[in-house]
């Protein structure tokens with residue numbers, strides 16, 4: 001069940017955003033089976049609480065790749081946030097700073113990276129789309145590193161962009177000044193269509209991209225979009241510092257397994273070699289609790305932050321993060337856990353069958 005403040009943001013965004021923009025954010029690929037199943041999948045787990053523990057204070061602080069955060073609820077990378085609110089990524093970065101959450105900035109940010117970094121004014125990570133023009137990718141990554149990104153998150157599930165039928169009739173055409181804001185200076189006056197072609201994801205990219213990104217940036221690299229244990233190991237063997245279990249919010253391969261059902265296998269396979277983060281359909285403290293108990297180091301949220309942004313700028317995005325964090329603290333108390341270290345798989349009963 002979606003937390004009430006998140007539902008209110010969603011409803012307000014749906015009422016106020018131009019319909020094609022709302023549909024762009026809300027939609028999933030194909031018949032949207034993964035999109036639908038994703039939220040429900042978290043609710044298929046049951047809990048085995050502990051009793052009579054001192055939960056007078058619940059400590060949600062955590063550390064990711066050596067950086068402390070106030071909460072394990074983090075902001076997933078989401079493209080073109082200026083379509084939701086004029087402040088776009090700046091507002092979301094400010095929201096993450098206000099709540100002490102990790103902010104992951106998308107390659108498709110619609111505000112200049114350096115301005116986003118200044119708004120984040122603290123630890124943030126940069127999501128990388130490996131573009132057809134490698135020099136363009138390298139230039140952007142170097143700028144992100146220079147602006148203070150502490151890690152790179154390379155998205156592995158988007159060799160080509162999933163077809164969202166809902167928007168295919170009225171496909172939003174992202175204006176060039178939003179699309180190219182971070183790219184055009186590296187593209188030496190190419191016309192907009194050629195620039196956008198150079199900036200497409202490169203479908204020939206392999207896991208070698210992990211080593212390349214490390215080399216050019218000197219930053220730890222995580223791979224996002226992992227849904228199998230063996231693939232997680234392949235990424236780590238290629239030099240990844242961690243992985244993000246994700247199906248891109250149901251926007252890429254329809255019928256991909258919900259993240260909730262992939263997480264335990266990936267955690268087992270990674271076996272402590274690096275952090276495993278997760279996203280997809282997280283809409284309540286209980287969803288976060290299940291993810292953390294199964295071994296996630298942090299839980300990223302995509303659409304709820306976008307709806308908060310659309311509803312009320314930085315204040316709305318921060319309210320979404322705070323609502324999730326407060327709800328997590330509440331259900332942790334009910335589970336008998338006073339800190340994240342007290343969450344473990346024994347608290348969770350998985351669904352009776354795989355699916």
Ligand SMILES: Cc1cc2nc3c(=O)[nH]c(=O)nc-3n(C[C@H](O)[C@H](O)[C@H](O)COP(=O)(O)O)c2cc1C
Pocket residue numbers: 024025026076077078079106107108127155224246247248249250251279280281282300301302303304
């Ligand atoms: C509108 C939108 C844009 C997104 N843009 C990106 C992106 O630029 N890069 C990326 O790696 N993932 C992107 N994602 C996927 C999110 O990072 C995340 O995996 C997903 O939204 C999580 O699911 P949730 O929205 O159900 O929380 C996007 C998701 C949405 C909804």
Ligand SMILES: CC(C)CC(=O)C(=O)O
Pocket residue numbers: 079108158161248251
């Ligand atoms: C440009 C797109 C691939 C951005 C994205 O990741 C998405 O819309 O899901």
